[in-house]
Amino acid sequence: MIETLRYEYPAREAVTRRAHVGVVASGNCEVLLEPSSAKAASIVVRTSVSGFDATWQAVLKRFFARNPIAVQIEINDFGATPAVVALRLEQALEGAR
């Protein structure tokens, strides 16, 4: 079963480009990033692994505290570790700047 989680964080920096990193595969995740005109980052996580809400929140909160970027992000997750998620987010950001 796929669980959908939604998060929103305040943002003040703009990015210029879309980015797509990662793959849909076991132990991995895909991150699709789009610039947003809103003063917020809104994230939708679709994950095949339930019960890690607190971990997702911690990873995303930390990322957007360090990188307050105005974006819409979609994450399709198939059991990625927090390390993989953080790496994909950083890679998406490098691609979007």
Add this chain to the structure above:
Amino acid sequence: MNSPVWNSRRKRKTERLARIAHRVRDGRFDAADAVAVLQALIEPGDRVCLEGNNQKQADFLSRSLASVDPALIHDLHLLISVIGRPEHIALFERGIASRVDFSYSGPQSLRFAQQVADRKVSVGAIHTYLELFARYFVDLTPDIALIAADEADASGNLYTGPNTEETPTIAEATAFRDGIVIAQVNRVVEKCTRVDIPGDWVDLVVVADRPYYIEPLFTRDPELIDDVQILMAMLVLRGIYEKHRVKSLNHGIGFDTAAIELILPTYGERLGLRGDVCTHFVLNPHPTLIPAIESGWIKSVHCYGGELGMERYVAARPDVFFTGRDGSLRSNRAFCQAAGLYATDLFIGSTLQIDRDANSSTATLGRIAGFGGAPNLGSDPRGRRHSSEAWLEMTSSVEEVRRGRKIVVQLVETFQESGVPTFVERLDAIELARSAGLPLAPVMIYGDDVTHVVTEEGIAYLYRARDADERRAALAAIAGVTKIGLGADEARTQTLRADGVVAFPEDLGVRRSEANRTLLAARSIRELVDWSGGLYDPPKRFRSW
């Protein structure tokens, strides 16, 4: 007054050998007589060193020993490097052995823990390899040694092929204090391919029913290396090897260190580090080393043991590997462990759990897995006197009398694949010691020996921390979203980064967007074979073609 006897061990040996003389011809007995021979030679309470190595196993002799009559042979004190085979456990189950000193029990760790819990066996100590070997020369000298070799000749000379491992060490300790050395061999030959153990250290030879068992332990398929491991490999290369000019080193056996080996010819080459870092390895012949060797990075590799499939490749690279006149690898676990302890700049390995003070352990409840060599390799030998650039750099002291320090790196992701955090408040090892009645918690590497911890978040340069509190803060700064990581203070982390106690990837010029599999010099076993010019011959289970 009776005159003192000074040769009781020698007399006892002569008496024992006389009991089986009728079964022996030219120093050899038949495989069919093996159980009877062991039953006649061994006495209850003997110290029996059974060659269970990390790779090579004297499995014919261990199967034979497990088949003796426990009414005749019981309460043996087993000395064994690796409790790796089912019949090792059977020795305890059947009451043949009731005490053991060992180093590692990976494959049997669960069943072994059960035997300890059931009081079928008591543990003398869980040793590191070097400690166990050293004790053979002090108070744990074997009465009987059961060893394995490829070939024997008529004089009992032995050839051990690429897997010499600890065979000479066991034979030496036993032979020179009048113990009995029994070797199982794959075949008897006119003239040994090369002599690894001289015949006059060997009392009896038996041709085994089948070649000794050997396990490929150090083959890591590059197919399974992921981007996070590559990112961490980049961090290690820039933030540790390049920064400290690490020349001599030992790598753990995980995919993360395989990733380091595989980015030397790509990322490392681009950084211009060839010849400056990673020139001398103390390491088994990892197949993932092939691209770096072929690219001219590596000057020498000394090995603990061999690795299945690497025989022809190693034989074709005698400038790099230690080889005999016959061409094949000469490994030696005791010398290699000593080299790893005393002669290297750096040890890097992974673990399952790290606490706030950087103590680490791979122990999990219900298993007694032991140590192998990691605690020796991953420790600072305080008796070292020779200096190297990297070793000297680990001391910040400006006093006239100072000492350097070995670099000990723990390389971990903040969470295991199962979502279990690597950084923990309390090691499971502490509870394991309590429940199994061990006098010491089985800590793999003590925190005060650890100089660096690397995660996907960055590097904690623990050796630079001013005190215990700053050490903990540095570790928390790279502990990600584990409970310990979430306790990190953001402002303090910034200060630690400014002071060079913590480095994030961007502080080291490491770009995360580069962290992907295109950086691996070989992305599959097939490509390793190609790099080797067809000399590497991977075991079937690693072939997908």
